[in-house]
Amino acid sequence: MKIQPKNKKQLLKAALGEIPCDLVITNVQLVNVITGEIYPADIFVYDGFIAHVEYQNVGSQLDTAREVVDGQGRYLIPGLIDAHEHIESSMMTPRNFAKGVIPHGTTTVVTDPHEIANVCGLEGVRYMHQAGDDLPMRQLIDIPSCVPAVPGLENAGAEFFAAEVEELSGLDRVIGLAEVMDFLAVIHGEDRMMSIIDVMDKKGLYLQGHAPYVSGRMLSAYLCGGPNTCHETRDRKEALEKLRSGMFVDARDSSITKNVQEVYEGVKGVRFFDHLCLCTDDREADDILHVGHMNDVVRSAIRCGMDPVTAIKSATLNTAREIHLENLGAIAPGYVADLLLVDDLTELKPSHVFFGGKLVARDGKLTVEIPHREYPLEKVNTMCVKELSREDFVIHAPVENGTVTVHVMEYPDLNLSSTLLTTAQLPVKNGEVCLEGEDLKFVAVVNRHKGHDTIGLGIVKGFGTTCGALASTVSHDSHNLTIVYDTPENALLAANALIRCGGGMSAVKDGSLLHVLELPLAGLISLKEAKDLAEDSQKMKEANRALGLTGMENPLLRIVTLALPVIPNIKMSDLGMVDVLKKEFIPMFAE
């Protein structure tokens, strides 16, 4: 697929020097990710495209351009491409997200709007598409493939079949099918998934994968099924196996999960890195603002020992190939003029960001206005929850008093979202299961979508909080209201705070509300800009820490994958405790 110029004949004339170019960037060290070389050059831009590159920056006809930017010997690299991410995870609208990431040099994101799709269905995807229009960056859309993540194991706010996917594939900036998380459905050739994949194959769109810990014959089957990318690679052996198997390995450094180092350790011995890409997956506003976006991921790869040009290629040309875009991700005639000037190739803080040949950020600040726009969906309260009571959060035992053995979802590591199944013996008082010890907590997943009023209850170990109730409507991927709590009273308080404001995150300790992070759009997204949202998010993190979540870099997102039944081995849903690999429910009480 190619991004086409508005008027190719004019572009040809500009290339030939017959009409003036819009811009020439002179005196740069061009980082050529196609050849791996760095050399002096002048770059001529017309109508958003690179019209010509003059080597050796001598003798260029600078008078053939309307504007000259002196690169002052800086490196010129292609604009960075995020191979996989969810804008919703920034908790910002597409427009506010753009304001946040452009100054860091991210000019293209491949975004999967499946968070909002799980809440608002087709309307949610159409909103993300529409709100991403006319921006000084490229927000490409992969169509959510798994809404809900695993049918039958949870109730989300929408359900997508081949017909919905086909309908969405007509949107302008749709480029592929988003992370096919239900990897078992692919591996076992389930009809619904096969028909969705078939729709995309017929349109020649690419299939983004998601295959955590999948290896051996299972991995082979997944690849034969179609999806051939994965951003869920966590250990080095897995990384090497996937790369060797022809998968595009999208090494991820999100706000919660940092995989770049392990992936690089796994693959650093190979000779060709063509199938290695980089992505952020989920980065929240505070992180974007203060740490960075794709430039931070590239930086991280370089710190791990990756050669800078290879790392930059992994965030540009390799990704463009992965997503089948022919003229993006490199600096050459006919390519889109998304360009960054950087002082050095390890820090990657762009002094200039050009999108489609236009200067859009300078020294960390936007230089173009992104006009405010309002959309109807931003005004809708999506919290459809019946009136809750203390009783909804109580686990009733089959005995009045004594002990019971319960199944427990245990986190072995504070920094991983994967879990194990264990059991615990717990006391029962007046028919209610009670907790013992700081490490165990109750969990409730309260369906918040129209037409459902299910609540799944369970016990979690090693989550990290030591007291109080932590609630969130950001809870991948169904985004049901998820609460980790010590007492039903605290749970009720935390839940009601979110129902009132249209969703978000809340923390309660000893009967008082510590903080509410309001996310009124779909219960996922704030309408605030990065700076204000980051402040709000910092307060929320403090509240999280006050509940004991101190053992991780970013406590905000600890809760958001608790109810994601595609991450092995055990997850919660509004229907109960789920064995992810067996696709079965686990009863509350053990034998």
Added chain:
Amino acid sequence: MKIQPKNKKQLLKAALGEIPCDLVITNVQLVNVITGEIYPADIFVYDGFIAHVEYQNVGSQLDTAREVVDGQGRYLIPGLIDAHEHIESSMMTPRNFAKGVIPHGTTTVVTDPHEIANVCGLEGVRYMHQAGDDLPMRQLIDIPSCVPAVPGLENAGAEFFAAEVEELSGLDRVIGLAEVMDFLAVIHGEDRMMSIIDVMDKKGLYLQGHAPYVSGRMLSAYLCGGPNTCHETRDRKEALEKLRSGMFVDARDSSITKNVQEVYEGVKGVRFFDHLCLCTDDREADDILHVGHMNDVVRSAIRCGMDPVTAIKSATLNTAREIHLENLGAIAPGYVADLLLVDDLTELKPSHVFFGGKLVARDGKLTVEIPHREYPLEKVNTMCVKELSREDFVIHAPVENGTVTVHVMEYPDLNLSSTLLTTAQLPVKNGEVCLEGEDLKFVAVVNRHKGHDTIGLGIVKGFGTTCGALASTVSHDSHNLTIVYDTPENALLAANALIRCGGGMSAVKDGSLLHVLELPLAGLISLKEAKDLAEDSQKMKEANRALGLTGMENPLLRIVTLALPVIPNIKMSDLGMVDVLKKEFIPMFAE
């Protein structure tokens, strides 16, 4: 674009080991062109696809396959892909061509049927497509873009506009637009060419280029115009510039033009070779039989100093990317099972050739039958030439006796097809221009297509023959009857020999016919198999040498680019002498 399995669900089961695979190739050193590694592995194949790769060749469940081939420690490499070629140049039918190249390990060719298209139009392309069906190799078709090569400068047997290209794009194995030779039409945005390119862009098919000696702003404009590959790169500076500019450089070793060494010398200093591919362009039967096909081109790259894995990647994965085929050119689950076993990575003589998982050649011999088929076009005599006389081959001077200054097409090098414009003073006797010296010859290009009876006459220098007449209906791309001769009498004899037999090549010396190589199908193709054709072709080469063509490796094809008005600077056509870059005719007599 992906090559799809017939039954994906069954392939998934085979990958999982739930049903037996068709084949397992054990005990091989897998050459992984994606990572650049070589390691021991077993490869499981089902229904033409790689279902699974087991590393370390230990513990593979060999009982899950119906057939086991012991690789005996040999290297397993992907089947070779020819990035650009014309089957017509082998002078064999698609089916006989397949018999010739498969034993050398060429499993896929990207073929441009523009020779036959120039003679027989749409019917010619349909014939090549149909005759390439059901073969144990993949003959992908690029649609001829320039029929005739340069409109207005010659008359061919057909004319293709956007409508013809659109019609042909519906054929099954069409993958792109073939070499866009009329590079000036691209660079200057001529309507006809833009509309042809537009048809292909809309279908997402790739655009094969052709840009000899094009550099600087002209090259930039060509790339902005769309085509982004080139197999016409002859010198090292040109090779580096093209690679840096994002072009796929298809380094060519044809039967006449060997560019691989120069291209490699140009680019050997870069770090990434992703955009370097290899091709044969034009290889005739004798050459294919006794020297090789793509394996010979890869071998040549390795002899120049290219690392073998990179060279193999250039003839497999890189090419698959160039032509937008996602699951071809590597050995990984989900990829097409085109595989070669080779004893060593420098000679590349395959002991086993697997096409779609089926053994199709063993130790240089086909192991499958390619049934003979006949097609109506094979019976048609395409020579439409009026009755010729001596007079048709005489250049008449404006004076009765004395001297005239004529324009001359001069070949500066016996091994290059490019030419220069010079002049010569020649004697005139009885109103007829006469030759002086062995180095000058007459040239006639006699239109042989229905509706035209034009004959272009001129003088050539440095062609290489010292006496006699050499005639050919293989004469790119219009394939008009082209004759280089000393006397009108010899020319007439050589021409008539070809008109009688439906076309081919002939040599006449001192009034006697030395040999006729008959090519009755479109005047381009023999109906003989490689072995018989090679013998015939050897006799023709002897005849060529008898006319003085001794200074080159392969004299057979010296004449075939004499009338190709896209190779700078001067060429002949049936309309006269052509200035290629100016797209103008040059008058016979100089001022």
